Amino acid sequence: MSDWVRLSPSDQVIVVLRPFGQGEAIILEDGASVTLQKEVLRGHKIATAFVPLGADVLKFGYSIGKATEDITPGDWVHTHNLASGLQGITEYRYEPMEVDEAGTLSSRLSADAGRTFQGYVRANGEVGIRNEIWILNTVGCINKTCEILAKRGEAAFANRANAADGNAVAGDVDGVFHFAHPFGCSQLGDDLRHTRKLLASLVHHPNAAGVLVVGLGCENNQIEGFKEAIGDYDPRRVKFLKSQESEDELEEGLALIAELAEYARTFKRQTVPVSKLKLGLKCGGSDGLSGITANPLVGAVSDRLIGAGGTAVLTEVPEMFGAETILMNRAADEAVFGSIVSLINDFKQYFIRHGQEVYENPSPGNKEGGISTLEEKSLGCTQKGGHATVADVRPYGDRVVKHGLNLVEAPGNDLVSVTALTAAGAHIVLFTTGRGTPFGGPVPTVKISTNAELAARKKHWIDYDAGQLLEGRNMSELADGLWETILSIASGEARTHNETNGFREIAIFKDGVIL
Structure with a gap:
């Protein structure tokens, strides 16, 4: 295997695949030799041709910037002699690539089209690859509440840790997980809508057999508004808890996780197309x-x-x-x-x-x-x-x-x-x-x-x-x-x-x- 690689014939630089010391010589494709002017670390670039000040430096066959000084063969090419050539807002023209008679890659099926994997087919027809329960909080104030619920839910309902090989068996709950974040309160307009939309999309993720949405009660991201962002949902799969209205949110939350775990266990892995x-x-x-x-x-x-x-x-x-x-x-x-x-x-x-x-x-x-x-x-x-x-x-x-x-x-x-x-x-x-x-x-x-x-x-x-x-x-x-x-x-x-x-x-x- 060579100690360097040129990624396109038009490139004036090569990438070294091991460290080179100052004074070492590299023999190029045509038998010519370049001597390194400085020590160069693995993954860095060496010039193999003269590049004048202001000219494009090519790698991958494309410009990766402009030379900020004359670059000579054997020079280490990096931030000290190369700078971005990008400036401002660019105007673009539609110049579609030509495709061959077989059509584009995305329009023709490969031999792998017959491959399958073992997944969980959800009630809405989507497929998940894990059978988990997710806890999503509407606001950062209750991160710790959700963290405790996840730990207790994991201990009570997840069977993954009990499997001899560390993997869940069909029909088991793979785990109970909470994903902390600091938002949902003191947000306005588009910023709040972006938070809601992101969390709502996570609610719909098919790797989650069940989802517990936990709110506080006084936040901007109220559960009622969040439900609008979620849209249609299966009440067997998605449960809601408003902490300020619960006498004991941990006890109630764990009971809801138990319901979700029971629903999750109705799913078993089955063969689905890749x-x-x-x-x-x-x-x-x-x-x-x-x-x-x-x-x-x-x-x-x-x-x-x-x-x-x-x-x-x-x-x-x-x-x-x-x-x-x-x-x-x-x-x-x-x-x-x-x-x-x-x-x-x-x-x-x-x-x-x-x-x-x-x-x-x-x-x-x-x-x-x-x-x-x-x-x-x-x-x-x-x-x-x-x-x-x-x-x-x-x-x-x-x-x-x-x-x-x-x-x-x-x-x-x-x-x-x-x-x-x-x-x-x-x-x-x-x-x-x-x-x-x-x-x-x-x-x-x-x-x-x-x-x-x-x-x-x-x-x-x-x-x-x-x-x-x-x-x-x-x-x-x-x-x-x-x-x-x-x-x-x-x-x-x-x-x-x-x-x-x-x-x-x-x-x-x-x-x-x-x-």
Whole structure:
């Protein structure tokens, strides 16, 4: 395996796959040699051609920014000599990609269309991959009340911990979980509506066989108003408790959880087509290898699921900036193209409205890992969406309604975006990382490392090692492995580290005043 990789023939940079010392020589494809001017860490870039001041630097075959000084062969290319070329609000034209006679990826079924998994078919026809009870509070004041209810409910009604292999058996309650948040009080207008909509979408998630909604009684997010946001619901599946009106909210809450547990036990796993599966796509703590290993791997699996009639959901809108035209050119039609344009420009206006720099990205951890500009980060990030046609665009907090690749409005923040993916309906989130994180969302969160070192060092965080691509394994082989891992998780035969470690959290996007 080579110690470096060039991602497109037009690139003037290569990415090194191991640390290089100052003065080391690299032999290129054509036999030419470049000598490194400085020490360069794994995942960082080295110039192999002269790039004059102000010219584009290409990686992935696209510009990742402008040279801020003359760059010569052997130079380390990073934030000291490369800056974003993105500026202001961009105007876009509809330039759809040509497709071959076989049609677009999202319109033709693959050999995987016959694959199945063992899921829970709900009364409304939706399918869940877990049989859990969720406790959702309308307001942050009762986080501790809900936390106690979840602990007592778990001890009383969940059978997962009693199974010899750590997995629930058919007809059991997989667990009782509460997701703390600080909102629901002192919110106004759109800000309150966004909180309600996000929580309402979580109420409808099919991984929850039963949901207990707990309110306080004096908050802005009153249970009566929240019921309007929820819309139609099955009273066997969704129960409500207003704490201020209860003589003993813990006793009453536990009794309601008992009713939900009894209802949950009426469900047993059954064979369902893989087309029912929805995957959320997310990266966090990216490094210079994210766009080479883990993100393309997730893109391959996303394409595979969509080819089988399933659904993938991509978010992190600010991390589409600089690569957004790739998604726009894959829009299903001009209406979807227009929705993507609005998605991008509305998020830019959000930055501008708050007086912040639109392109203030990547993060310090990204830069340490080898990512220099937002364009570079975005070009790697969007690879998680594979090559599928973009079927639909959904606002923040909305649930997806179309099969295929969906874009959802949410920021890049790990907790907020994974929560939005869950609310959109994702059964599982594929979370790529080069830096590592213990975080997990309400649904199984598959941590996929960009490099083998991270996978070996953080075995209790990482579920799948995409770094094997740099150690002789090919993309097809690894995609097969990840695909089978996903189906095993969906069927309840395996659990992610965030599940076994008890790491389940939500975060709600806030854009408004607090009273």
